[in-house]
Amino acid sequence: MSNAQYDGPGALSAIGGVRLIARRELATRLRAKSFLISTAIIVVFICGYLILMNFIQNSSSSSTIGLTHQTSALATPVTSAAEAAGQKVDIRTVSEQAGRKQVADGKLDALLVGTADAPKVVVKKTLSAGLTSTFHVLAQQQAFSQQIDQLGGDPSKVQQAMSTAQLPVQRLQSVDKYQVQRIVLGVIAVVLIYMSLMINGQAVAAGVIEEKSSRVVELLLATVRPWQLMAGKVLGIAVVGLVQMVIFAAVGVGLGLATGAFAIPAGLITGAALWAIVWYVIGFAMYAVMLAAAGALVSRQEDANAVVTPVIMLIVVPAVIGWSLIPANPDGMAGRVLSLIPLFSPMIMPMRISLGVAAPWEIAVSLVLSVALVVALVALAGRVYRNAVLRTGARVRLVDALRAA
Incomplete structure (x- = not known):
């Protein structure tokens, strides 16, 4: 095994050497088919997800009910019964003959025939669970009204009193009406950060190993110093990943607002997207330098897993913890503490920021600690x-690589 090392001055200035390597990485990877294909696939996934979510929101638990002229008086009771059952209904008044045909054709989910006092439900085959609950509530309301009428009371006044009766509620904490969509936004942001770190981070290690195994690194080190080569490679691939993240953020924010998939104010979505990009940059710098060092320890791609896997686990574990912990308890102590730990911050803090539970001081502390770790x-x-x-041949032990030249 060759023990050759390099620490020469290099022919370029510090910035010039880093820029040279970074440009080389950019020119190579931005034109690569793998970059174009992976970017296109994720953009299609984002578009499909937002369109599907918008479709589900617009069509969730909505049913169309037909009323004949004899049962048209039930329009208000049916609507109130549907609200009590947590359903959305669209009421249409049709003739009984036309209504039966529309039920058979699937244009109506149900048709009420007979009289307002004794209605019957006509369906094509079976009632959905939502309509079953709605008509059950309607039947209870009618039975209740009939009993009141038999006792000499006024059913309409009783129903009005019941509909307005409620207990006062005192909230200890304010309710965020965007909570569910904030969770979705946070999860999407972390998923994109995770995917980009996994793809581009491993590309750093693979690139180092490829250059080492092909001995291209020896030619490059005739012009630049080792730290310039490592920094340029990390910077170049980081910019490639940043381009992807900007594309994903622009497509996601733009389409989410255009389709109405997100009812969250544009400022909140934009802020979450910008913070996701910031934490991607910090996270990539944190993990990529470790992956570059890990790649330098081996000379063959077949040996890469042994040195890369421990670093990859530092990405996977925080991501899994973030996905399972933060949505269930956004402001819990465990999430707050983990979001301040640098190796966890890039995965957990963007989600807490999207949910609006991260205090400014927490964001500032996590940024300072993460940047300090990156420097170290x-x-x-x-x-x-x-x-x-x-060093070529067998795998270099980490202890040996840490020793001074």
Whole structure:
């Protein structure tokens, strides 16, 4: 095994060397079919998800009920019964003959025939669960009104008194009417960050191993220093991932607002998208330098899993914890503490920000700690990369790579 190392001055300035490598990565990866295909697939997924969500919102639990002229007086009772059953109904007045035909054709979900005092329900085959609950409530209301009428009371006044009767509610915390959509928005943001880190982060390690196995790295190090090569590779691939994230954010925010899939104010959605991009950049810098150092420890792609998997688990575990913990208890102590820990922050803090439960001081602390960790990891990973990138043959032990040249 060759123990050659490099720490020469390089022929370019520090910034010039990093820029050269970054441009090389950008030129190669932005034109790659894998980048274009993966970006197109995720954009299609985002569009399909938002369109489906909008369709479900517009068509959820809505039924069409026909009333004949003899049962038209039931329009208000049917509507109130549907509301009590948590259903949405569209009432249409038709003749009995036309109504029966529309039921048979599937244009009406149900038709009420007979009289207002003794209605009958006509359906094509069976009633949906929602309409079953609606007509059950209607039958109870009619039976109740008949009993009141027999006792000499006024059913309409009793029904009015019952509909307006309620107990006062004192809330200890304000209710966020956008809570569900905020959760969906937060989960989408973290999923996109996770996917981009997994795809582009592993691309860093694969690129390092490829250059090392093909000995291209030796040619590159004739011009730039090892830390410039590592920094340029990480920066170039980071920009590629950033381009993807901006595309995803623009498509998601634009289509979500255009279709009405998100009823959240545009400012909240835009803010969540911008924070997702910020945390992607921080997260990528954090994990990519570790993956670059890990890739420098081996000389063959077949050995990559052994060194890359531990770093990948640092992405997977926080993501899984975030998806399972934060939506269930957005402002819980566990989520608040984990969102401040740098290795967890890129996955958990964007979700808490989307939900509106992250305090400004928490965001500031997590940013400071995460940036501090990135600085420390850059120094540590740079040392490993410098001492291992030119060693060929068997896998380099991490302890050996950390030793001074």
